Amino acid sequence: MKRRVRAIILLLALCLLLGGVPALADPLWSEEYYRAADTSKQLSAEERNSLDEDCIAFMRQHQLDLALVAVTAEDREDSTLRALGEDFYDDCGFGYGEGRDGFLLIWDTDSREVLILCFGAAQGRIPQAYLDSAAETILPYEETYGVYGVLYGGMRYLANYLEGSSDVPAPPASPSAERVGEDARMPAWYPADTKDFSFYHDENAPRVVDAADIFTDAEEQAMEARITELRRTLQKDVVVYTDVSDYGLGHDVLAADFYDFNGYGYGGEREGLCLFVCMDPADRGWWTCATGPDTRQLYSEYNANLIDDALYEYMAAGSYGAGVADWIENVRTLYVKGAPFVPDWYPEQGAAIERFHDPDAPRVTDDAGLLSASELAALSARAAEIAQKYGVDIAIHTAALAENLSRDEYTKLYYEHMGYGFGENYDGILLSVFKRPGYTSGNRILASGAGADKLSAVNQERLQDQCRETVNEGSYYKALSRWLDQVEHMERTGRVPRGAAYWRMIALVSLLVGLVFGGVSLGIARMKMAAPVLKRDADSYIVSDASRIRDLGRQYLYTTSSQRRIPRQTRSGGSGGGSSFSGSYSGSSGASHSGSGRKF
Amino acid sequence: MDHVAEQKCPSCGAALRFDPKLGMLVCDNCGTKTEIPAELSSGSVDLEGFDFSAMEEQAAENGAEALPIYNCVSCGAEVIAPAEQIALTCPYCGNNIVLTDKVSGRLRPDGLIPFRIDKKHLPEAMNRFYKGKALLPKNFFSESAMSKVTGVYVPFWLFSGRMTGVLRFRAQTTSVHTRGDYEITEHHHYQVLRDADLSFADVPVDASGRIDDKLMDSLEPFDTADVKPFDMRYLAGFTADRFDRARDDVAPRAKSRMIASAEDAVSGTLTGQYTSVTRAGGELRAQTSARYLLLPVYLFSIAHGGKNYEFAVNGQTGKVVGTLPVSKSVSLQYFLRRLIPAASIVAAIFVAKYMLGA
Numbered sequence: 001m002k003r004r005v006r007a008i009i010l011l012l013a014l015c016l017l018l019g020g021v022p023a024l025a026d027p028l029w030s031e032e033y034y035r036a037a038d039t040s041k042q043l044s045a046e047e048r049n050s051l052d053e054d055c056i057a058f059m060r061q062h063q064l065d066l067a068l069v070a071v072t073a074e075d076r077e078d079s080t081l082r083a084l085g086e087d088f089y090d091d092c093g094f095g096y097g098e099g100r101d102g103f104l105l106i107w108d109t110d111s112r113e114v115l116i117l118c119f120g121a122a123q124g125r126i127p128q129a130y131l132d133s134a135a136e137t138i139l140p141y142e143e144t145y146g147v148y149g150v151l152y153g154g155m156r157y158l159a160n161y162l163e164g165s166s167d168v169p170a171p172p173a174s175p176s177a178e179r180v181g182e183d184a185r186m187p188a189w190y191p192a193d194t195k196d197f198s199f200y201h202d203e204n205a206p207r208v209v210d211a212a213d214i215f216t217d218a219e220e221q222a223m224e225a226r227i228t229e230l231r232r233t234l235q236k237d238v239v240v241y242t243d244v245s246d247y248g249l250g251h252d253v254l255a256a257d258f259y260d261f262n263g264y265g266y267g268g269e270r271e272g273l274c275l276f277v278c279m280d281p282a283d284r285g286w287w288t289c290a291t292g293p294d295t296r297q298l299y300s301e302y303n304a305n306l307i308d309d310a311l312y313e314y315m316a317a318g319s320y321g322a323g324v325a326d327w328i329e330n331v332r333t334l335y336v337k338g339a340p341f342v343p344d345w346y347p348e349q350g351a352a353i354e355r356f357h358d359p360d361a362p363r364v365t366d367d368a369g370l371l372s373a374s375e376l377a378a379l380s381a382r383a384a385e386i387a388q389k390y391g392v393d394i395a396i397h398t399a400a401l402a403e404n405l406s407r408d409e410y411t412k413l414y415y416e417h418m419g420y421g422f423g424e425n426y427d428g429i430l431l432s433v434f435k436r437p438g439y440t441s442g443n444r445i446l447a448s449g450a451g452a453d454k455l456s457a458v459n460q461e462r463l464q465d466q467c468r469e470t471v472n473e474g475s476y477y478k479a480l481s482r483w484l485d486q487v488e489h490m491e492r493t494g495r496v497p498r499g500a501a502y503w504r505m506i507a508l509v510s511l512l513v514g515l516v517f518g519g520v521s522l523g524i525a526r527m528k529m530a531a532p533v534l535k536r537d538a539d540s541y542i543v544s545d546a547s548r549i550r551d552l553g554r555q556y557l558y559t560t561s562s563q564r565r566i567p568r569q570t571r572s573g574g575s576g577g578g579s580s581f582s583g584s585y586s587g588s589s590g591a592s593h594s595g596s597g598r599k600f
Numbered sequence: 601m602d603h604v605a606e607q608k609c610p611s612c613g614a615a616l617r618f619d620p621k622l623g624m625l626v627c628d629n630c631g632t633k634t635e636i637p638a639e640l641s642s643g644s645v646d647l648e649g650f651d652f653s654a655m656e657e658q659a660a661e662n663g664a665e666a667l668p669i670y671n672c673v674s675c676g677a678e679v680i681a682p683a684e685q686i687a688l689t690c691p692y693c694g695n696n697i698v699l700t701d702k703v704s705g706r707l708r709p710d711g712l713i714p715f716r717i718d719k720k721h722l723p724e725a726m727n728r729f730y731k732g733k734a735l736l737p738k739n740f741f742s743e744s745a746m747s748k749v750t751g752v753y754v755p756f757w758l759f760s761g762r763m764t765g766v767l768r769f770r771a772q773t774t775s776v777h778t779r780g781d782y783e784i785t786e787h788h789h790y791q792v793l794r795d796a797d798l799s800f801a802d803v804p805v806d807a808s809g810r811i812d813d814k815l816m817d818s819l820e821p822f823d824t825a826d827v828k829p830f831d832m833r834y835l836a837g838f839t840a841d842r843f844d845r846a847r848d849d850v851a852p853r854a855k856s857r858m859i860a861s862a863e864d865a866v867s868g869t870l871t872g873q874y875t876s877v878t879r880a881g882g883e884l885r886a887q888t889s890a891r892y893l894l895l896p897v898y899l900f901s902i903a904h905g906g907k908n909y910e911f912a913v914n915g916q917t918g919k920v921v922g923t924l925p926v927s928k929s930v931s932l933q934y935f936l937r938r939l940i941p942a943a944s945i946v947a948a949i950f951v952a953k954y955m956l957g958a
Contacts, residue, residue, distance in 0.1 A: 098941065257667065514940065514946070521782070521934070528732055529924050530819035532923065538860070539861045541801055542799070542861060542865070543799040545798035547799050549866055551794060554790040556789075559787065561786040
């Protein structure tokens, strides 16, 4: 019998290794082995992990260990089920505290005998008659829910007695279950009829529903308060929902269903965002569901990736509360400023900006950190000199801007924010250079009032091109100095001269065209010099009147085939976690949403 | 001398020559023109099954291999003629001589195509030939650079015959359709049969071993509708060779050309219907016959840069063939003369755009 026990223990240890669950050494109990075992091998890895987590939760709550074991007749050999269970409990080192208090539920799947053994302080906590009747209560679950249902039922059978409840609920959907059918268990909020569901707005519905219990109470309250404030100012809904399963619907559909069926959303289009965090050990991830045309437009693939990137850092580290709180702030910024990550000075969407002129504002600002102090001073002096000479304000700004804002819009707002421009029409020219570490740089030029007089489309293109070319050569200071020289030349002559690179390119293109033309011509000329060759055919001697070719038919032999998968869905990259974005999809109600999600 | 025939002017007794332009015998001394009556022509000789070795023996008997000496019937001078030569001009008196022993019996050609192009028109033909040959050395051609032009009746075997047989091909069609998320490509394989019966007429193969086959192939085509029964008077004023490669020796070349054309023609009936076609089997059987003709060719060479460049002109059509030298300096100039203007035009377009502010 010891040999069989060792085999079961080996199985538990192997499962632990494969499952990658860390065997944390808690002073009150040992986690060297899984607390759920099934020698008939009918439990999936997800089911076993889920039961193991339930047992640990049971132990934390009741200070009593719990192990759930399904064995076969072969495991028992000639011993009793009780003896097998006691050996197993002892050899695995189960038990809570010094007294090794706890229960072991052992079930012989062949003989259908169920036994609940009590150890240490667990003895006497539950009447023996209650324990003896366990089989009658939990074995019926086998038909519907399999081994997982019986073991889960046993765990709940014990927990209910300890918690003072007489009901034994049906097991939840298996963690590894496929999409549930109509009669399968769904969350309590899930409507019976999803197709004819009438949407409604419930102002008082909780906006943070933590069914997976991943937030502390304080975190949950703080989130709820912040969302209430946002809803009042934005008139857009923000919802956070966590659960331990997506009930076979998929993260995206469950997020949409939760939003659709619980009275969320503002206005006729039910504008809002819903974050669903799934804590299913086998499918851990989140999905953000966007509803309503305004929200869906704002929650573009690019913005979704940025927000998901930020959230991933928290979720992967297990900081769920902090991550979701940060997500709420990013959503607020998205709604208010049109992008999730913008500088503080960036105005809110639709906010009116009062124009002003600030003669003391720095004319060269280096937010991207591309210039030294001396370079900054030199450029500022040169810009001031040109401005004074031609009466047009000249400014340069470098920005480490995430590419989630319109660069043209950003440059315009910055010009206004800094108070650039002379006179009533705010005459001036601003060059914005955008550079983030790891990204190629870009630039935009804004001209206002008299600054636009000489900045024709051609001149603007040349100024931008030459600035980009010089930047590519590696020197921002050189590029910006040159840009100022070119602006000065433009103000003086009305024209921006071409750069040397342009003329080099022209020379190269001209030479290439000449080489190709000359080469082709020479080839044709050489072909005309071809020497006589032997004739290989006698086509011109065929007597067509006396010739015929008759089709004698064809015989089918065989068919070979090959296939290739047609790509259907666009996947977008992110910092990690297998990011995906869907521009349009439907929930169970048929309502249209967009959204993005990650695994972690 | 029994083996020597001459063409004498009936008026003054001077030597006659065949004038290609007039198609008559002409006396350059008194201007008398004499037609060649058709009835004087001899009938063709069936050369089917001709025994070349017997011809060689006959030639040996006639002393051809030993460069026999013939006496000119006009001036009596002794003339040495190579074994393959059947017509020549006496170097002493200019009399045109035909060595009749080499064109009689089994060696008699079935016919000939008379010269239609006069020798004096060759410079004009050469100028047409050079036209468009831009890489030719500048001083390559001048009339003085041409060697002595020889009008030669070159011996040819003209093969006619049928190619018959069933050819087998492996052919493939391709169809593409989608099934769910997959694109399915299907290749359907077939065996295709074609029954071919193709006739060929007068495929020429050079029967002279001393003349370059490539030159002679390139001279094609000859219009065989213009074939005349063999008459020695057409040879007057020209040289002529007899064949030194028997029909059976050159027949494989003719058959190879016919088979290539027949196979191309059969394959051509499959293109368009199938995505790929490969030959899988079957053979064409050849049934051929040949006739022995003399075809008119001018031969000359041009010396340049220490090399002789051989040329041939089709005496019937005026087509010129030959290997031309390519000048490196002319090639470089030709290349630069195209490169520089093309590059300049492109550059000018860009400059113009810049000047216009576009």
